[in-house]
């Protein structure tokens with residue numbers, strides 16, 4: 001952008017801290033929309049918020065979550081016509097759902113035929129009660145026992161090869177706060193929780209580093225997380241600066257999406273995980289149009 005060379009980098013970086021950011025949705029591909037909708041609504045307790053079909057591009061979307069998209073993090077499922085399975089890879093970890101009684105939820109899911117891959121009980125090396133369930137495509141959902149929360153869809157867990165570098169990237173490029181970091185030497189991993197507010201009130205990104213593991217496969221199933229911004233152009237300037245220091249790259253320059261006009265920019269972090277920044281006002285306009 002003209003004149004941007006003259007702006008000292010610390011001023012450019014400040015924008016990410018001042019901006020109005022929120023986790024909007026996680027985007028991923030599924031092999032059968034109705035099968036996933038049935039599982040998420042009947043077993044996981046989500047609501048179907050909206051659906052859209054884009055026949056020209058041969059795909060459909062369904063949005064599900066625990067509350068309206070205006071205020072909640074949701075999942076955006078993509079069904080590509082004719083594609084009935086995907087490779088999830090080894091890098092994607094899980095989505096998490098907070099519930100007041102993991103034992104009860106697991107019992108209900110099992111009664112409906114769901115695939116429980118880890119029985120409820122205290123997390124290894126800790127006290128929080130967790131369980132794991134696999135959805136029909138093989139995506140893992142961690143069920144976490146905690147008190148009432150405004151945002152039950154509370155984590156996206158991704159594995160990374162250099163935790164400190166990733167923490168710096170999400171702090172600087174995305175303006176997230178490091179909310180918690182916990183090393184678990186007995187089980188040879190470290191986790192970091194990053195986000196924009198308290199991890200018990202909003203969705204956070206959980207990054208996991210397994211000792212000695214620097215590379216994972218990404219498959220073709222999980223796509224990205226979308227986060228809101230008041231200015232995609234300023235945000236892309238920040239990301240651009242940070243990628244020069246820490247790696248990653250902008251994959252879509254800031255600007256309106258043809259046809260929809262919502263302004264976005266997208267980029268990869270140092271491990272290749274994708275984030276899309278979406279203009280706040282444009283996003284709300286899109287939601288108004290949906291009915």
Ligand SMILES: N[C@@H](CCC(=O)N[C@@H](CS)C(=O)NCC(=O)O)C(=O)O
Pocket residue numbers: 093118122123124159187189191208210
């Ligand atoms: N090797 C694990 C490290 C992360 C990890 O173990 N996380 C905890 C939750 S914070 C877990 O899954 N524990 C399994 C258990 O308690 O059974 C991975 O890559 O998923």
